[in-house]
Amino acid sequence: MNYEEIREGKVKCLVPSEYKIKVSSELPVFYNPRMRFNRDVTVASLKAYAKLFKKSFTACDAFAGCGIRGIRFAKEVEECRKIILNDIRKQAFDIILKNLELNFGKKPEVNDDKAKLAVEKKEIIVENKDANVLLHENFSKIDAVDVDPFGTPAPFIEASIVALRNDGLLMVTATDVAPLCGVYPKACRRKYDATAYRADFMHELGIRILIGFILRISARYDKVIIPLLSLSKDHYYRVFLLTKRYGAGKVDRWLSNLKYVKHCHCGYFVISEDNKKERCKICKRELLISGPIWTRELHNEKFIKKAGKDVLGKLYEILLGEARPDAPIFYYNIHKRCKKLRITPPGINEIVEEIKSRGYFACRVHFEKEPCIKTNISLKELEMILKTRQK
Numbered sequence: 001m002n003y004e005e006i007r008e009g010k011v012k013c014l015v016p017s018e019y020k021i022k023v024s025s026e027l028p029v030f031y032n033p034r035m036r037f038n039r040d041v042t043v044a045s046l047k048a049y050a051k052l053f054k055k056s057f058t059a060c061d062a063f064a065g066c067g068i069r070g071i072r073f074a075k076e077v078e079e080c081r082k083i084i085l086n087d088i089r090k091q092a093f094d095i096i097l098k099n100l101e102l103n104f105g106k107k108p109e110v111n112d113d114k115a116k117l118a119v120e121k122k123e124i125i126v127e128n129k130d131a132n133v134l135l136h137e138n139f140s141k142i143d144a145v146d147v148d149p150f151g152t153p154a155p156f157i158e159a160s161i162v163a164l165r166n167d168g169l170l171m172v173t174a175t176d177v178a179p180l181c182g183v184y185p186k187a188c189r190r191k192y193d194a195t196a197y198r199a200d201f202m203h204e205l206g207i208r209i210l211i212g213f214i215l216r217i218s219a220r221y222d223k224v225i226i227p228l229l230s231l232s233k234d235h236y237y238r239v240f241l242l243t244k245r246y247g248a249g250k251v252d253r254w255l256s257n258l259k260y261v262k263h264c265h266c267g268y269f270v271i272s273e274d275n276k277k278e279r280c281k282i283c284k285r286e287l288l289i290s291g292p293i294w295t296r297e298l299h300n301e302k303f304i305k306k307a308g309k310d311v312l313g314k315l316y317e318i319l320l321g322e323a324r325p326d327a328p329i330f331y332y333n334i335h336k337r338c339k340k341l342r343i344t345p346p347g348i349n350e351i352v353e354e355i356k357s358r359g360y361f362a363c364r365v366h367f368e369k370e371p372c373i374k375t376n377i378s379l380k381e382l383e384m385i386l387k388t389r390q391k
């Protein structure tokens, strides 16, 4: 196997040269350059977490691959004092040791299947275990857990919640977007104990199903989660959640934020406490019912501001719009609505301004490549605006 050195953030890393031909789980040690944004936002989020919640903390990169993520935590986040890097593959464990030496100029001390390195006032530990075993062994000892497996994170959520201390940060990547957003309803039922059908707002639906699933697992441990930042990007979702230990009554109240969305192919949708069958108010067809979904905020404004514009780039302003407390759940896909009306879509900013001038809420969203709008205007009135403003 050939390895070559790459640079990202403040670190250097040996990665398999094959990544340039094909990135897949078949690589002996995993590295995906397309996930750089994911790692950049994670580093920024850990810095934001330190400013808002914990002055110094322990982090665990439970699916470390070549180690680039965990080594970035060590190099770039001053407040991150202890870091555990773990991967189930022996080849990954071995390359993590080499990458630590490359970045810190010191060989980790190896004892059987565990290694330690003390550098720059930090303690770095490398493990070679199944993540669930490692996380259970670290019951209530870790402040920030990064879950970044291949495909679904579902089998690793419970152990992550167990490992987290109070006011912990749970960071989860899900690359099984298709089941979550309604493309494979049976897989969604199996993995997330939830139902998802296709909708115009498919990626917000997927994220709300993922968060709902994590909340139901947290509740078993009298913990709740508070979303700080939720992203839909390329082929994955990424959520940053604060976990809090609450009394039973408060956890029950938090669970009441789990609801359903009833939606129709015509574009109509409504949030509902129940999942009883209902007909569409507009076209009278039977509504599809997706959920349970998390129905409160997906982001925290302060957290986005601390994570910063530098790393979030053009998403920054859009995320702040979505983070507003009066932003409604879900959105309309302007292209799809216009296609149905057989008209050419007007500019997105023009529609947002027109809706606002009529006294309603409107903002753009980051979830889809196509232009979409969150608004509390009715579908009927939105379609009238689209018709009068068409190009």
Ligand SMILES: C[S@@+](CC[C@H](N)C(=O)[O-])C[C@H]1O[C@@H](n2cnc3c(N)ncnc32)[C@H](O)[C@@H]1O
Residues within 6 Å of the ligand: 029, 030, 031, 032, 035, 039, 062, 063, 064, 065, 066, 067, 068, 069, 086, 087, 088, 089, 092, 129, 130, 131, 132, 148, 149, 150
């Ligand atoms: C998507 S890669 C991680 C990439 C890495 N976080 C990064 O940013 O470059 C998933 C990694 O999880 C490891 N893995 C898969 N199942 C695991 C398990 N049950 N426990 C621990 N590691 C596991 C794989 O060997 C692989 O290196």
Ligand SMILES: [Zn+2]
Residues within 6 Å of the ligand: 264, 265, 266, 267, 268, 280, 281, 282, 283, 284, 285
């Ligand atoms: Zn309808």
